[in-house]
Amino acid sequence: MLVMSRHAGETILIGDEIEIVIAQIGRRRVKVGIRAPRNVPIVAKEVKLVREQNVAATVPPSAEAISSLVARLQVPLACNFPKILSSRAEE
């Protein structure tokens, strides 16, 4: 990985079309400005991971997979459910 030191307000160019500006340096976070063509998707890496994880999670699991998970979960049964979780399906 290429590592560069930059001060606030300085810029890095990636190719001819992408410009990264170090906009502000805080105590724990930096603000980064990005100028890029519209067709280049820009997203925080965690968001991409979460998106992929969400898509993987919507594959409907089999009834067997669900019941084996429930059977093997070691969960304190004192888990409190708030009122909004009252919709129940018939089984």
Added chain:
Amino acid sequence: MPVLVSKNFGQIPFKVESVIEFPAGLPGFDERRRFVPVRMPLNDPLVFLQSLEDPALCFVTLPLLAADPGYRLCMSEEDVELIGLEAGCRPQIGREVLGLAVVAIKEKGPTANLLAPIVVNLKNRRAVQAIAPGSEYSWEHPLLAAEAPKCS
């Protein structure tokens, strides 16, 4: 009572007061805003988040504290405000908010996404999938301890 249609569970009557709204959608499903949490007596503590807009879209979730009893919720300012909590508030699971972890059932075993829990404001039922800033939690936390090797 209104009835929702779910591809997995058929028709489920639900209370309007139980509808959860994601003002910003969920990553990967930005257009899906309204969900109903559904529980089934045999499958507690799992909570199925069924989309009201897409009968085929349903997430399997687990209350955060069931996935990890010591879970420490950490939300960004933006997410706290998005669900209508006071800026600067550090919401507590069970007090201001409900926390659910999205479960993925994979070949290597079920995992829970602890990096990005679904956080619901209990007062107004607005919700967000909150990616904890700088969190050390995993997006694929194994739910079942590895099986002990069997002696032959």
